[in-house]
Amino acid sequence: MKLMLSYGLEIEEGDTRILLDPRVTEPGVPAFVTHAHADHVPRDLRRPKGPIFCTEATADVLEARYGLKADLTSRVHFRESIEVGDLVVTPFPAGHVLGSSMFLVEGRNTAILYTGDVNPIGGLTVESPAEVPKAEVLVIESTYGSAKFRFPHPQGVRARLALWVAEVLREGKIPAILAYAVGKAQEVTVALNRLLDVPVYADREVLKVTRAYRKYVRAPLDSEPIGDGSEGVLVISSRRSAQAHKISIATGWALLGKPPWAEAGFPLSSHADFDGLLEVVHRSGASLAFTVRGRTLELARHIRTDLDVEARPLGRRWEEL
Numbered sequence: 001m002k003l004m005l006s007y008g009l010e011i012e013e014g015d016t017r018i019l020l021d022p023r024v025t026e027p028g029v030p031a032f033v034t035h036a037h038a039d040h041v042p043r044d045l046r047r048p049k050g051p052i053f054c055t056e057a058t059a060d061v062l063e064a065r066y067g068l069k070a071d072l073t074s075r076v077h078f079r080e081s082i083e084v085g086d087l088v089v090t091p092f093p094a095g096h097v098l099g100s101s102m103f104l105v106e107g108r109n110t111a112i113l114y115t116g117d118v119n120p121i122g123g124l125t126v127e128s129p130a131e132v133p134k135a136e137v138l139v140i141e142s143t144y145g146s147a148k149f150r151f152p153h154p155q156g157v158r159a160r161l162a163l164w165v166a167e168v169l170r171e172g173k174i175p176a177i178l179a180y181a182v183g184k185a186q187e188v189t190v191a192l193n194r195l196l197d198v199p200v201y202a203d204r205e206v207l208k209v210t211r212a213y214r215k216y217v218r219a220p221l222d223s224e225p226i227g228d229g230s231e232g233v234l235v236i237s238s239r240r241s242a243q244a245h246k247i248s249i250a251t252g253w254a255l256l257g258k259p260p261w262a263e264a265g266f267p268l269s270s271h272a273d274f275d276g277l278l279e280v281v282h283r284s285g286a287s288l289a290f291t292v293r294g295r296t297l298e299l300a301r302h303i304r305t306d307l308d309v310e311a312r313p314l315g316r317r318w319e320e321l
Contacts, residue, residue, distance in 0.1 A: 001107040001321045003291055007315040009139060012318075015108040016085030020103060020114050034116025035100035036061040036182050048072060053082070057089060057099030057127075057216050064212040065182060065205075071241035078127070078246055095119035095130035096270050097183030098213055103157045104133050110321050111135040113284055117143065117293075119269075120276045120283075121154065125183070125217045126192040130272075130280065131183075137321060138286035138316060144252060145291065145299030151252060151273040160255050161188070161266045162195035164248060165233045168263075169198060174234065174244035178262070180251075181205040181237035183270050186213050186221060188235050188250055188315050193220035200227065201234030203241035274302075281307055288321075 007020030008031075019031045021040040025048040033054040034040055038128055042048060045068050046132050054062070056075045062068040076082060078101065081090040081123045086108065091101035098116040105112045113135035115150070122129030144151075151157075161177065166173035179185040185206040202210065208282040214221055226234055226241065239247065239261070249262045252269025272280060281289055289311040290301045296313035303311035 001110055001112070002318045003112060003137075003139070003290070003314070003321070004316060004318045005290075005305055006316055009031060009314075011087070011105055011112060011293070012237045013095075014086040018084055018087060018105070019050075019090070020105075025052070032060075032103050032112075033058060033096050034094065035104065036048060036065055037095065037097065037117070037180070040116060041066065055090070055099040055101050057212075058101070059099075061097075061099060061209055063180060064208045070180045078131075078151060089091070090133070092133055093126070094126045094130045095122040095126050095128060097123075097193055098125055098127070098186070098216055100126065102130065102132070110137060112137045112139060112321075115138045115141055115280060117141050117271055118277075119272050120194070120279050121272075123154065123183075123185045123187050123270060124219050125213060125314075127216075128250075132280055132283040134158060134285045136287055138284045138289040139283060140263050140277060140289055140291055141271070141282060142277070142291045142294035142296045142297070142299040144273050145277055145295035145302075146267070147274050147298075147302065149252070149255060149269055151269055152155065154268060157266050158191040158195065158267045161248070161250065161268070164264050164266075165192065165196060165198070166236075168246050170232070174231070175245070176234035176236050176241075176247045178236055178239060178249045179206075182209050184250055184268070185235050185237060186210055187219070187268065188217045189221055189223050190217075192233055193222050196233070199224065200235060201227070201232055202235040203237055205237045205241075274299075278302065278306060281309060281311075284291060290319070 094100040254265030
């Protein structure tokens with residue numbers, strides 16, 4: 001088996017070739033999409049050249065967010081293996097956003113686990129925290145792969161966010177929380193529904209995704225369209241959507257500080273932090289780790305020194321296993 005990072009992760013075994021999170025699809029080549037964030041979705045999603053595999057929840061969110069036609073995907077289920085030529089591919093919950101999956105790719109002599117974006121803590125609107133299977137080789141994201149990224153517990157962050165909303169409302173002003181339309185906005189909505197007794201309003205892009213989420217999520221996802229005179233808290237995916245007096249932002253990057261236009265920043269992340277990434281490596285039992293997407297050099301160095309596991313960034317040259 002061999003692998004390479006080009007316009008996505010490529011894996012070959014014998015005459016079989018698959019793509020994972022490719023930027024574009026290729027004729028006849030199966031593409032596996034880990035989740036519905038734009039940087040993991042093929043640009044030609046509406047007219048793919050080859051078959052697309054993803055979980056049912058991811059397919060529904062892709063349809064809501066990007067207009068993917070339902071009949072263009074093959075829907076897979078967690079822990080159920082599918083044979084693709086000389087490979088066997090099994091999805092496992094990644095804990096990142098609804099429907100997000102890691103893919104275990106097994107060949108004749110070895111197994112590769114590709115994490116996509118991963119979170120061993122999980123969240124309020126995901127199926128479960130990351131469920132990490134054993135594999136000889138790990139391909140792991142490195143978004144927060146630096147020791148300076150250690151997040152406070154998410155429940156405490158949610159509580160501080162709710163307190164900020166309550167304080168703004170007491171001032172007689174309208175608060176808005178800027179969050180990614182897929183995943184983060186729904187996490188924020190559930191937190192507000194649970195912690196505050198105030199109406200939640202959301203912009204159109206957030207509401208489209210939230211409607212898809214309601215099919216799967218039992219937690220309270222109550223929100224209404226933003227309109228003139230909306231009195232409550234706004235959850236927005238763009239600052240253009242804000243009819244608010246004060247705006248905050250919910251993102252892991254807020255750990256480094258808030259942008260100048262924001263009144264507050266809350267480090268609420270759907271990714272693993274630095275310690276969480278090392279935990280995923282340890283739980284996988286891998287003897288070789290490749291880092292992708294983010295702080296690849298730094299994370300690889302820590303995997304080697306802290307865990308005594310061979311590690312290096314994955315590049316555009318084939319790695320033979």
